[in-house]
Amino acid sequence: MRPAVAACVAASTLYATDCVEAGNVQLPAEARPLTQQEIVNVYSGKTINYPGFSYYFGPDNYLVGITKDRRSFGRGTWAVDDNTICLRSVWHSRGITKSFRYDVCYAWYANDAAYWIKITTGRLSGNVYKGDPSLVADGDRVSELVAKASHRDFSQRERR
Numbered sequence: 001m002r003p004a005v006a007a008c009v010a011a012s013t014l015y016a017t018d019c020v021e022a023g024n025v026q027l028p029a030e031a032r033p034l035t036q037q038e039i040v041n042v043y044s045g046k047t048i049n050y051p052g053f054s055y056y057f058g059p060d061n062y063l064v065g066i067t068k069d070r071r072s073f074g075r076g077t078w079a080v081d082d083n084t085i086c087l088r089s090v091w092h093s094r095g096i097t098k099s100f101r102y103d104v105c106y107a108w109y110a111n112d113a114a115y116w117i118k119i120t121t122g123r124l125s126g127n128v129y130k131g132d133p134s135l136v137a138d139g140d141r142v143s144e145l146v147a148k149a150s151h152r153d154f155s156q157r158e159r160r
Contacts, residue, residue, distance in 0.1 A: 025128045031109035031116050033083035039108050040080050047141040055087075056142035063089055066145045071095075073146045074102065083107050084120060092150070 043057040055065040057078055065074045076089025086105040093100075109116040115131030 025130065027109060027116055027118055027128045028111050028113075031111045034108040034110055034115075036080050036082055039083065039085055042108075042136070043078065043080075043085065045138065045140075047137045047139060049135050049137060049141070054142050054145075056140045058140070063087055064142050064146050065089065065091070066142055066149060070145060070149045073149045075146070076102075083109070086121075094149070 044059045045057070047054055047056045051068070053065055053067045053072075055063060057063060061077050061079055063074075063076045063078045066072070072091055072093040074089040074091035076087065078085060078087050080086075084105050084107045086103070088103045089101075091100045091102055103121070104119065105121040106117050106119045109118065115133070117129045117131060119125050119127045
């Protein structure tokens with residue numbers, strides 16, 4: 001994965017409204033942690049679409065992602081513990097033989113006004129984002145794209 005894509009993925013936790021570091025966003029004092037089941041309900045069997053990439057969260061904890069330009073794709077797992085979700089994946093980019101490991105965790109909170117996500121691991125740890133549920137779609141809209149991208153990627157590598 002190219003460094004710019006990696007930074008975008010790192011900065012854009014699920015439901016983050018855009019692909020930039022959170023400025024001075026603070027977690028509201030009245031925000032309560034979501035339960036483990038609430039977080040599972042948000043993700044399981046859903047596709048999250050961002051401006052630059054998408055993830056699918058399989059009900060069996062399978063995770064698959066792809067960039068909008070289809071040049072980079074990743075596969076891995078997701079798991080929820082208390083109010084924190086962790087993603088562990090390996091990303092590949094077309095034309096680049098070295099893969100990129102991407103692991104991130106973030107905690108979920110809610111108040112009467114919105115959902116809030118706080119990155120708990122990684123280089124952007126501590127950043128807080130306000131949620132945007134419009135980015136979520138039911139079903140798998142990613143796996144087929146990743147299968148095509150990975151076949152194309154490996155086919156091109158074999159020709160070298």
